[in-house]
Amino acid sequence: MLSVAPLHAPQPAPRPAQLLPGQWRGVLNALRVVALRCRVAARTDLFEACALIANTPGAAQDAYAQALFQCLREAITTKPVFFQPGTVELSFDEAWLVRALMAAAQNDGDSLTFLIRSRVAKIHQRHISFLINGIAAEFSKN
Template sequence: MQAIAHPRPFLRPSADIPAPVAALRRLAPRCQAGARLDLFHACAMLSTDSGVAARSYAEALLRGLAVVLGRVPVLHQPGAGELSFDEAWIASLLTAARRGDEDSMRFLLASRLPRHARRQIGWLAAQLAQRQDQM
């Protein structure tokens, strides 16, 4: 019998879990329990109040992704040492938004979302990226 070497997993150790992903993990159970979200309406409501907290943008982003993807994004329990594909994608989107890299944002959004949802999800991600230190 020959031992098969396990390929190195794509997932990162806990030291590499971005702070915004850790915060989203804590919010995920609450977002999953909420009612369905009309993405356009949620963005319109949030945009009228400049003092909206990062948590509101995070909740809208998670709930909006659940609607657009047709499933709840996979977020591990707080403290888990690995990133799911969804968590890595969200972290990349927030990083691109924070550094103002619109090309990377467009690529990431187009890679997973239907055209009609890209603008709203991109806007929510950009707003959250600006406020992620408040999470």
């Protein structure tokens, strides 16, 4: 005999939102805004973007973030997912990026290297590391 689940079966409880310490929720929302703007922008070559920023004294945090979002698809194998600003939930890509930024801000090179190596193609690791370190340094100034 077949058993049939009731039509109104209880739904599983939603997963609790990941909590971000201190300033990181604001940093994530600022990055989400940049990610939205970059959705419609032309893709940029990762090497060229890093070279341009490296040769621009005092490059703003937006420059690092824009370069990262315009090049991230080239550096990882999947399309990155970033939610709308203000969304409580974190995507895997957002959690990875915030963890990388936290490691960079804390000068935890081992953790940053691990995070980058876990997702980024070897050829792009140095450039993504440069951009993440730049973003972390710019947000640390504020």
